Amino acid sequence: MDWIRVLFSRCIALFRRQAQDADLEEELRTHIELAVEENLKRGLSAQEARTAALRRFGGVTQIKETYRVQRGMPFLEQIVRDLRYGCRQLWRSPGFTLTAVLTLALGLGANTAIFSLVNALLLRPLPVPHAEQLAVLNFVEGRSPDQTFNEPMFRALEKRHEVFEDVAAFVDDQYFQVRSGSGVVKVHGALVSGQFFSAMETAPLMGRVLTPEDDRPGGTSGGFGVVISEGFWKTWFNGAPDVVGRKLVIANAPFTVVGVMPKQFIGADPTERPEIYAPLWSEPVIDAPYNNIAAGFHAWWLEIIVRRKPGVTLEQANAALAAASNAVIEEAVPDAKWIMRAEAHHFRFGAEPGSIGYSEFRSHFVKPLMVVMVLCGAMLLLACLNLASLLMARSAARERELATRLAMGATRRRLVQQLMVESGLIGLMGTAAGLLAAPTVSHALAAVLLGRFRTAVLDTTQDLRVYGFAAATAIAVVLLIGLAPALRATAKNLNEQIKQGTHAASVRERRSLLPRALMSLEVALALVLVVGAGLLATSVVRLYGTGLGFDAKGLVNLDLDMHKQALDGDALVRWYSAYGEALSHLPGVRGVTFQSVTPLSGSAWTDQFQTPLSGSNQRMYLNAVAPAYFQTMHIPQLEGRDFQWNDTPTSGRKIILNETAAKALFPGQNPLGQTVTQRNGTSFEVIGVVGDVRYKSIQQSAPAGAYEPLTQNNERKPSYQAVVRLEGSVAPLAGAARILTARMATDVPPPVMTTMSTVLDASISSERMMAMMAVFFAVCALLVTAIGLYGTLAYATARRTSEIGIRMALGARRAQVVELVFRENAWVAAGGSLAGLAIALLTSRALASFLYGTSVHDPWVLVGSVAALTLIASAASLVPALRASRIDPIQALRAE
């Protein structure tokens, strides 16, 4: 208890220093006067009385000092003094301060930005109670675990509660077609099984959550219910208090709103924000004309999240799942052959930690993010080395002042503390600036990364974890940049210092190995960053330069959603034809066609085909297209003819092969007029051969492919993309197409427009992000290194002014002086470059899997990087060298 009172009174004292000083002054004066009075009474003279009183009292000043130290918080007051002093020091050299703060802000900001992404993707737990009890189910069948399940397996797992409280399935990257007053709108929705909300343990804001009673064929007695998000409630229902019980028409079927979830609830996937949660059993309605439930164990489309019973460990859950595996697949899969094969491959279910939920993006983005994180770390290290070098050079100039203070009785600890406070100030400002800039950077990166995934979000909000990371990094940085210079600057004794000073007579410092080593290391790191950036950027340039087999420039896709409207079959084909015709009359449109799959979009449609010549089945990448597809895409028609609108189902199935497919299916023969057979037995007549097209990705060479006419597609209510070849601006087309669609089909949501170049960008989003960050870092690294080389050399040269003056007075020519100064950095740069080249050659292999058409030892990149660095280093070193050559010997010697 005592210490609290003491601390409190000391704290108070901090703010009342002056008043208390006056009090003490008066109190001591009274004391002396009382003593003098008493001495006078005893008959001493006035002079004697005063002397005696003072002698009895002891040292007044010492007492005051002791009193003050004990009164307040000397350490804190000292820090405050150091802070003031540090601020003044930094203020006095604004150029240095600005450089230092900006460099640090850059390094820390970039690191924090990337960490925010890592945090959003990998670290932040789901905002639900006891997230640590959650687990995500997977299955292993020989290879690496897969987290996507089919419905029968899930239903068999759902009943098992030995180790789990709740077992829930969900799929949440869907668009629901919701009818509004003015038409049909796509709303991001999720399908969730009966135990989903009890697994999430989150209470609804209004109404109730979905329960197992909702997740039945047909739903409850009142039909299917849905739970909506708070955001959707506010926008769609204007926050109506009576929203529970209202109807929503989704996919032309009525659903009843039964509850509203609070804002913080985001479901089980941290990268999705569904607005409507519908029962799993409503999938056939919402997905019509498709039906994943009816497709049974062939459709793999569900993620499973479970809540473990309290006290059940992940290992126990895994053991229980493994033990139940065979029973579950025997219950779920009606195919005996499939079961036999699965059991032969040791098919088993497993559980992995689920506190951070499930996101499909983890597998996509973790490796690129780690690469960028490493680049960021290197950049920060480089910034630190640079600052340490600059601080060292700076405090070298202050060595004499510091040595004098040491000699006057300041402890070394005290001086180091003061210098560290200065570094701390730089660190603090850098961190603050970095934290301010980080959100913009992480937003931009998230946007680049998520490119093609329209529903996805990466919540890069700075939370405690991000601040913790920034703080820890900042502390490490301050120690890194401050400690070495502070220790070095205070190491010398005064004697030595005063003897040397900045006089010309001083021996060339031989002990300055450390600053040179630091600068060399910085140069090496910069070279590594430049090489990395060079490789990644070259790779991206080569990706964009790759021949795709079609001309992406000026192509625009309009995504039509025709699943839920009334037309089907021939009538729908006629509609597409008419729609294409109408589009072709819009301004700037040079050609219109349709496709079912956009090349390079990530989606694919494959099947097996064979011919008597090919022998075995050939896997082919398919696309259903309209007439004029090849003409519009600029794919060369090599042989035969194009499709026509009158290639109807009754006129015999037609197919067009690409070159690779033609060669594989008809080696050495003319394929025209011949027949290919699909695995299910359907036969097609080959009517043409066209050029190859990159289908899966830019990186993978064009696969064997075939085109079927959309006029003969027997899928129900197929949705196609209109492909428009456009001249001029894209923007007007969006509005015109929207109006056109609304006029021609009332029940269709407005088409989503994407340019083919966006699709291209999105297909290499990771590569783009890595290259962008790497190039940015490389440019910064070059800049920072240049500043470092310039700054340290400038300080060092300034200290040699007299020496250079004498040399010139003794007849040294300017060129010799330039050489003398320049040589100092030349060694540093050359050594650093060599070391950097060695590191780059050893480590660039790590990038191999991200590079396309670029060797990790690409000679041009290596040569170019060294050249860039040499150029920058020379430029940075030449300025101080030239300045030194202009030293006036008379003045320099006079200063001696």
Place this chain on the structure above:
Amino acid sequence: MGETKSDVLQGTLDLMVLKTLESMGPLHGYGIARRIEQVSGDALSLNQGTIYPALLRLEQRGWIKSEWGTSESNRRAKFYALTRIGHKQIEEETENWERVAATMARFLAPSNARSN
């Protein structure tokens, strides 16, 4: 070593101040110093100034409180008085001191009997 010695001294001085205030009532710094000198005779050669850090220490702990008032010779002076906590503390401190003194006495008794 130096610190241990001054700690003992500090504690001693603190207890002297507390006892002085207990017996004399509110008193200013000079009065306390003179009283300690008088009671201890010549045995204690103490700079009067050291009383002030001790007073501050006691005040920070809340054992004594201070108030500006007027001295017998009509001077403005700061008067110190025991607080309730201070009264209670005296007992404890006295016990502590007696224990230490007794222990010390036991150590010193056999060899230093003459000076006792």
